[in-house]
Amino acid sequence: MxxxxxxxxxxxxxxxxxxxxxPDNYGQYEAGVREILNEVKEKGDKAVFSYTEKFDKAKIDASNILVTEEEVKEAYGQVENSLLAIIRKSLKNIESYHAKQMQYSWFDSKPDGTILGQKVTALRRVGVYVPGGKAVYPSSVLMNIVPAKVAGVREIIMTTPPGADGKVNPVTLVAAKEAGATVVYKVGGAQAIAVLAYGTESIPKVDKITGPGNIYVALAKKAVYGHVSIDSIAxxxxxxxxxxxxxxxxxxxxxxxxxxxxxxxxxxxxxxxxxxxxxxxxxxxxxxxxxxxxxxxxxxxxxxxxxxxxxxxxxxxxxxxxxxxxxxxxxxxxxxxxxxxxxxxxxxxxxxxxxxxxxxxxxxGPNHILPTNGTAKFFSPLSVDDFLKKSSIISYSREALEVVHLDIEKFAQAEQLTAHANSIKVRFDK
Amino acid sequence: MxxxxxxxxxxxxxxxxxxxxxPDNYGQYEAGVREILNEVKEKGDKAVFSYTEKFDKAKIDASNILVTEEEVKEAYGQVENSLLAIIRKSLKNIESYHAKQMQYSWFDSKPDGTILGQKVTALRRVGVYVPGGKAVYPSSVLMNIVPAKVAGVREIIMTTPPGADGKVNPVTLVAAKEAGATVVYKVGGAQAIAVLAYGTESIPKVDKITGPGNIYVALAKKAVYGHVSIDSIAxxxxxxxxxxxxxxxxxxxxxxxxxxxxxxxxxxxxxxxxxxxxxxxxxxxxxxxxxxxxxxxxxxxxxxxxxxxxxxxxxxxxxxxxxxxxxxxxxxxxxxxxxxxxxxxxxxxxxxxxxxxxxxxxxxGPNHILPTNGTAKFFSPLSVDDFLKKSSIISYSREALEVVHLDIEKFAQAEQLTAHANSIKVRFDK
The missing domain is CATH 3.40.50.1980 (Nitrogenase molybdenum iron protein domain)
Structure with a gap:
């Protein structure tokens, strides 16, 4: 060196x-990624199956895109017991670390009847992307799924590219089952991100997509950001x-x-x-x-x-x-x-x-999906936070609002938002 | 109705x-926004001044882009005392609510010498965008700045478009000062987002950009996402x-x-x-x-x-x-x-x-910068969380690593990452 x-x-x-x-410097792939996103958005399953044949050389259709219980059972048969035991030990450590990241709703009430708070809710349905390709990463499966599970997400949809034989790697599948994926679908690359963002006949739209991938996956995640949430771009x-x-x-x-x-x-x-x-x-x-x-x-x-x-x-x-x-x-x-x-x-x-x-x-135990490329200046490791969201809670009594109503009206008037002022005013009109 | x-x-x-x-459906503005981003990235201040003349009809250059203390003093002179008093009352409520959102580092140590934790650090420098245009929103200034301030951000750079007279609205300026903006620059629109994301001769690059704006601002924020962090797109x-x-x-x-x-x-x-x-x-x-x-x-x-x-x-x-x-x-x-x-x-x-x-x-007190357009399914109100980031902490003793070193080596081998396995193995080689 x-x-x-x-x-x-x-x-x-x-x-x-x-x-x-x-990924900012890979503009040359953007048009290709956008085409995949648009095709899947418009044509649904049909586009997905055709991309899977093209990129993964696998024949996948509505009848076999979902990994079956039988396939899971088969996968367990192919994984060494000693490796399974290690996965379970690791899983326990990951769960125990992430449990400490949990956040809870809180409320505060005052004598005048004012209640302010923050309601913490888990996302309802999330998609975790697990890459295939050069190597097989069961550890990524655990790291993606555990924080969602700990947060209380009800539906965890995992997608991962199939091999040319139409199968998912058995270790990946066992890790998904152990960690608590609800379902596993055989789809990879930018088309997997499109499926999770827009939904198709076979696979429902999710609220957030997490997990690392190649440059196509990264660009696709950035493109769908805002339509759904994503973790940081790896x-x-x-x-x-x-x-x-x-x-x-x-x-x-x-x-x-x-x-x-x-x-x-x-x-x-x-x-x-x-x-x-x-x-x-x-x-x-x-x-x-x-x-x-x-x-x-x-x-x-x-x-x-x-x-x-x-x-x-x-x-x-x-x-x-x-x-x-x-x-x-x-x-x-x-x-x-x-x-x-x-x-x-x-x-x-x-x-x-x-x-x-x-x-x-x-x-x-800590997550291995981490901010790269200088983004640790503003991004965090994947965590339970990624799968929780918050709503503010505001409840005022008549008494509490009466004390401040003229202040609010004046503030709204200063912003020339007269209908804002009016909504406070009508409550104290004689 | x-x-x-x-x-x-x-x-x-x-x-x-x-x-x-x-904002997904405003593709027709994307090319224009991208041009502004590229121009500012390449030409810096020069491009910024030219866009400000074009869009805001204001003559701004390196000598007057930064709001001076004199301008702030002048602004205080132009704001009614009664309005200032209301801003201060409101500010107190906003600070008190956001203080409850603060998060702290934590560590756990075990008898075998293992220490795991999570270090919470405030972002170093952030940019808050405050729109001008149809109306003047001092309340947005407070809502943008307070959570950054509570989180402990050292440098809060506010940008807002100048009027044709090259001045910032006095109420906006007073609100910025009261809330604790470090500096205020006269720049608006997509060019302000470009400045904050890439930096120019006059204005340094920030780690995160927050605050609502029109469709150009929203598209620019989405485009720079990943290079810097942003809050949700309004x-x-x-x-x-x-x-x-x-x-x-x-x-x-x-x-x-x-x-x-x-x-x-x-x-x-x-x-x-x-x-x-x-x-x-x-x-x-x-x-x-x-x-x-x-x-x-x-x-x-x-x-x-x-x-x-x-x-x-x-x-x-x-x-x-x-x-x-x-x-x-x-x-x-x-x-x-x-x-x-x-x-x-x-x-x-x-x-x-x-x-x-x-x-x-x-x-x-709760923030009024909130997820819109169905994104409350996965995004949260602007909060102290937006200005904090986390690093995992891992410290194992020789004793603790020795107990599990064979497990880790085997897991790495299963992923065919032999250099990963090797780094654990060398520590216990005879």
């Missing part, structure tokens, strides 16, 4: 470079390790590569105050790459977006971490909790040398 | 009709009154008109179980329209999207309210709190005959 001195110009170039991976995976001389170079190198293996646009960055660590990590990554099955992807990813940045001070390193706002941030320094308190922007923060990033991907 | 029987076909037509007002105003025979027809009519006066796309709907109330409300609205200054807009709005729906039962009326998911919902029935518990979808719920909708617009 290249080692660079961290200065203003390195940082500026790096930030600009990382943003090249933004970009390529990222890790930033913030480390000083106390860090173990072998662990740091292994963790950088764990994200680099996702795809060639993934980014793996070490920011360190120790030149010795920088050099050792660079050597260790070279060694590891030779032994890893996805070594080719890793090498390309590191060539594209891998960096070791040598910082003058811990403060400069922290500032850089805040500016990059990485999806995953590992803190491996002398006093990692103090450093953590200075972190403003990161999707998930891993503290200390035994908090390796994949621990969060699979097991610890 | 027209009186219709509430049945499935009336409801279906009405729902389709209301959705015609969605559509035309809406009221739905759910009432039985106990309601006062004069109050109901006045409240319907208070929303109809906003613009010709606003929607005002009464759903009632009482034929007598339906007829009386229809007569009362005719009477009020004659006396109100915005009678012409009101009449057009009622012709377009005004309805009195006669329901067979209270249950049918409640179901309809949930399906329409109105921005504002008034409940004026025998047992309004029981009805409220059955409401799933509404931006703000006003309970009982003294909770007139404008009370919420101006004074009670």
């Amino acid at each position: 290249r080692i660079e001195k961290l200065d203003e110009s390195t940082k500026k170039n790096l930030l600009a470079d990382l943003l090249k991976r933004s 970009g390529p995976s990222e890790i930033l390790v913030l480390a000083d001389e106390t860090a173990n170079p072998r662990y740091v190198a292994a963790d950088l590569l764990s994200q680099a293996e996702h795809d060639e646009l993934a980014s793996a960055i070490l920011v360190t105050t120790s030149q010795e660590l920088a050099q050792k990590v660079s050597l260790e990554t070279d060694e590891f790459i030779k032994t890893l099955s996805r070594g080719e992807i890793i090498q390309k990813s590191l060539d594209n977006y891998g960096h070791i940045l040598l910082a003058d001070s811990l403060e400069a390193a922290i500032d850089t971490a805040n500016e990059i706002a990485s999806e995953h941030l590992e803190i491996v320094t002398k006093d990692p909790f103090t450093v953590m308190t200075k972190i403003r922007n990161a999707g998930a923060i891993f503290i200390g040398e035994y908090s390796s990033e994949p621990l969060g991907d699979y097991f610890a | 027209r009186i219709e029987k509430l049945d499935e076909s009336t409801k279906k037509n009405l729902l389709a009709d209301l959705l015609k007002r969605s 559509g035309p105003s809406e009221i739905l009154v759910l009432a039985d025979e106990t309601a006062n027809p004069r109050y109901v009519a006045a409240d319907l008109l208070s929303q109809a006066e906003h613009d010709e796309l606003a929607s005002a709907i009464l759903v009632t179980t009482s034929q007598e109330l339906a007829q009386k409300v229809s007569l009362e609205t005719d009477e009020f329209i004659k006396t109100l200054s915005r009678g012409e807009i009101i009449q057009k709005s009622l012709d377009n999207y005004g309805h009195i729906l006669l329901a067979d039962s209270l249950e049918a009326a409640i179901d309809t309210a949930n399906e329409i998911a109105s921005e504002h919902l008034e409940i004026v029935t025998k047992d309004p709190f029981t009805v409220m518990t059955k409401i799933r979808n509404a931006g703000a719920i006003f309970i009982g005959e003294y909770s007139s909708e404008p009370l919420g617009d101006y004074f009670a």
Whole structure:
């Protein structure tokens, strides 16, 4: 891995470079995505089946788009018991973490009869998208479904692309069942997003679509935003390790590569105050790459977006971490909790040398669907919040309104909204 | 107002009709908005000044785009003391309500050394858009700024279009100052959204843009979503009154008109179980329209999207309210709190005959920036939540990781992510 001195110009170039991976810069796919959305909106199932044949090489129609109980049973037969046991342990941790995010309605009443409050309601029906493609991600299934389940969503519709044999991967299916998906439909890509946003003869419209996917899925989600709600738009995976001389170079190198293996646009960055660590990590990554099955992807990813940045001070390193706002941030320094308190922007923060990033991907409990591409400055991990919405509650008594009615009328008049003023006034006309 | 029987076909037509007002259906403005966004992104200030001259007929440049302290002082001189006093009372209520929405970081630690948590951080810099145009809305200024302020946002940048004289309305300016805007810039429309999303020489980029605006503002916000965060996209105003025979027809009519006066796309709907109330409300609205200054807009709005729906039962009326998911919902029935518990979808719920909708617009405390156009099914009122974001915290001890390390490795292997497995494995290699 290249080692660079961290200065203003390195940082500026790096930030600009990382943003090249933004879905904002894939305008050339927009027309294609829009066509898929419009076709599904207008022609429903028919368009969906035709896209599934085209993109997934699978023959799907109204008779087999819904995964049956038999298929689920078959899937259970194909999954190793030991893996099922691990999925169940992981699920328990994910449920227990997300349960702490639950929010509740509240009300306040005053002696004059005024009641103000906030009513919290779960969304009624949501769609979770689970990608197929290059690899199979049962962990994503758990991470998508659990927060919706904890929030109290009544209907959780999962969609995932079928293989050419018209089947869904058995591990994906078992994970969906374990996590509590209501139904699973065999549809993927932008056409799946269209189905969830508009509904077809086979599949009903949902209120919100969550889950990561490729660039077509990301653009489709952005296009339907507002018509339905979506979670944040996922970009390529990222890790930033913030480390000083106390860090173990072998662990740091292994963790950088764990994200680099996702795809060639993934980014793996070490920011360190120790030149010795920088050099050792660079050597260790070279060694590891030779032994890893996805070594080719890793090498390309590191060539594209891998960096070791040598910082003058811990403060400069922290500032850089805040500016990059990485999806995953590992803190491996002398006093990692103090450093953590200075972190403003990161999707998930891993503290200390035994908090390796994949621990969060699979097991610890917090969600692994996280803001990418600098959006941790304003977006949050997928959470129970995503599946709750709020309504304000206002109840005034005659007594309470009488005290302030002239104020409200005057305020409305100042905005020249005379019918607003009138609606208060009529209640106190003699 | 027209009186219709509430049945499935009336409801279906009405729902389709209301959705015609969605920003989804204004594709013809998209190209224009995109051009403004691109021009500002590429040419910065220069493009902004030229659009401001074109659309607002105002000569604005780097020397006067920022509202000065002198202009603020001048504005205070032009605002009646009695109005200032009302703004301050209203502000106090808004602050007190929003303070209850604050969320805090939490951490949990286990005996094995595991620490899991959620860090809550305020956004660093946000942009609030305040429309100018047909009327002046100081109340919107308060509603935009207070939740950001309560959340702890350090920099609140407000933008609002200048008049042809290059000045901002004094009441708007005083409201901004009172609520705690850091700075106010004179720029409006899609170009203001572009400035806030990309930054120019005069104005820095923000993390999130909130606040309602016209169709150009709505489309621009949707286009920059993902690059920055936005609040929900505002559509035309809406009221739905759910009432039985106990309601006062004069109050109901006045409240319907208070929303109809906003613009010709606003929607005002009464759903009632009482034929007598339906007829009386229809007569009362005719009477009020004659006396109100915005009678012409009101009449057009009622012709377009005004309805009195006669329901067979209270249950049918409640179901309809949930399906329409109105921005504002008034409940004026025998047992309004029981009805409220059955409401799933509404931006703000006003309970009982003294909770007139404008009370919420101006004074009670809850936010008046609310989800419109059926989006109350998945969006919430603007709140402190909008200005906070979360990072997960994961810290495992060696002891805790050792117990589960084989499980995690196996899970990663099942996803064929061998570098993920490796990063856990290296920590326990002999």
